[in-house]
Amino acid sequence: MTHKQRWAWVVGFAAAMAWVEAAVVVYLRTLIDRIEPYQFDPLPSSAGFAQIEMVREAATLLMLLAAGWLAGGTRRSRWAYALLAFGMWDVLYYACLRIMIGWPASLASWDILFLLPLPWWGPVLAPVAIACLMILGGTLVAWFDSPERPLSPSRLAWTLGLAGAALALYVFMADAIRAVPGGVPAVRAVLPASFNWRLFLPALALMATPVADVAWQLRQRGRIPSRVSRLKANP
Numbered sequence: 001m002t003h004k005q006r007w008a009w010v011v012g013f014a015a016a017m018a019w020v021e022a023a024v025v026v027y028l029r030t031l032i033d034r035i036e037p038y039q040f041d042p043l044p045s046s047a048g049f050a051q052i053e054m055v056r057e058a059a060t061l062l063m064l065l066a067a068g069w070l071a072g073g074t075r076r077s078r079w080a081y082a083l084l085a086f087g088m089w090d091v092l093y094y095a096c097l098r099i100m101i102g103w104p105a106s107l108a109s110w111d112i113l114f115l116l117p118l119p120w121w122g123p124v125l126a127p128v129a130i131a132c133l134m135i136l137g138g139t140l141v142a143w144f145d146s147p148e149r150p151l152s153p154s155r156l157a158w159t160l161g162l163a164g165a166a167l168a169l170y171v172f173m174a175d176a177i178r179a180v181p182g183g184v185p186a187v188r189a190v191l192p193a194s195f196n197w198r199l200f201l202p203a204l205a206l207m208a209t210p211v212a213d214v215a216w217q218l219r220q221r222g223r224i225p226s227r228v229s230r231l232k233a234n235p
Contacts, residue, residue, distance in 0.1 A: 002012035003143045006071045010081050010142075013067050014088035018065035021060065021089070022096035028053070035101055038110040041188050054115050064089060072142070077150045080141035087134030096122055110192070113172060118180070121192045122200075129204055130168065143217055151217060153210035164206025171200045 001009075022136070029035050032049065066081025097103055104111065109123035114120045145151040153161065174196065179186040 005090060006081070007084070007139065007142055010067060010071050010085050014064070014085045015092050017060075017063065018089050018092035019096045022078050022093050022100055024056070025097065032092045035103060037112050038191070040191050050115070051140045057116055058115055060089075061086075068138075074145055074147055074150070076150060077142050079149050080138040080145065082138070082143060083134040084138030087131040087138060090131035091128055091135070094128065118173045118176040118187060119190060120169075121175060121190070121195075122172050123195055126168075126195065126200060128171070130207065133204075133208055133211055137214060140211070140218065149221075151214060153213045157210045157213035160206045161208075161210040163202045164209070167203035168207065171196050172204060 011178045026035075028049065029037070064085045065082045067085045068080070069078045071081040074123030094104060103109065107128065108123050110121065111124055111127075112119055112121055113127055141151055175190045176187050177191045179190050
C-alpha cells in the first residue's frame with residue numbers, strides 16, 4: 001500500500017474506534033447519570049466503575065499504539081501513525097458524542113479527559129488543539145519518512161515538545177494534584193472553576209515545535225514549497 005492508503009486505513013480505524021468509544025461513554029454516563037461530566041465525583045465507585053474505566057483507558061491507548069505500529073514501515077513512521085490514530089480518535093470521539101447526545105455543547109464545555117494517574121480536567125478545545133497537532137505531525141512523518149531519507153524532529157525540537165507536554169499535563173491535573181494530600185475523597189471531589197490558559201498556550205506552542213521542525217525539514221527538501229516558489233511557478 002502507498003503511504004496515503006495506509007493513512008486512510010488508520011484514519012478509518014480511528015473513526016470506528018471513536019464511535020465505539022463514544023457509545024461506551026454514553027452507556028456509562030447514562031447508567032451513573034453523568035451525561036454532563038462537569039460534576040463532583042465524576043465516576044462513582046459504588047459499582048466498581050472507576051477501576052473498570054481506568055483499565056479501559058489503558059486498553060484504548062494500547063489499541064491506538066498497536067494500530068500505528070502495524071501501519072508503519074519504520075520506527076519513526078510507526079510512532080507517527082500512532083500519533084495520527086490518537087489525534088483522529090480524540091477529535092472524532094467528541095464529534096460522535098455530539099451526534100449521539102448533543103454534548104459537548106461547545107468547545108468550551110468542560111470534560112474529564114482521563115483518570116490516569118489522576119483525573120485530567122479541561123475544556124474540550126484544549127485536547128482537540130493537541131489532537132490537531134498530533135494529526136498534522138503524524139501525517140507529515142507518515143507520508144514522507146523513508147529508510148533512505150529519515151524524517152523526524154531534531155533533538156532540541158523533541159525536548160521542547162516533551163517539555164510542553166509535561167506542562168500541559170500539569171495544567172490538566174493541577175487541581176487534582178493540589179487535592180492529593182487530602183486523599184482519594186478530596187481528589188474525587190475536585191471540580192475546577194477555571195482553566196489556566198496562560199500556562200496551556202505556551203505549552204501548546206512548545207508541543208508545536210516538533211511539527212514545525214518537521215515541516216521546515218520538508219520545505220528544505222523541496223517537499224513543501226514556499227509561497228514565493230509557488231508564485232514563481234504560477235504567476
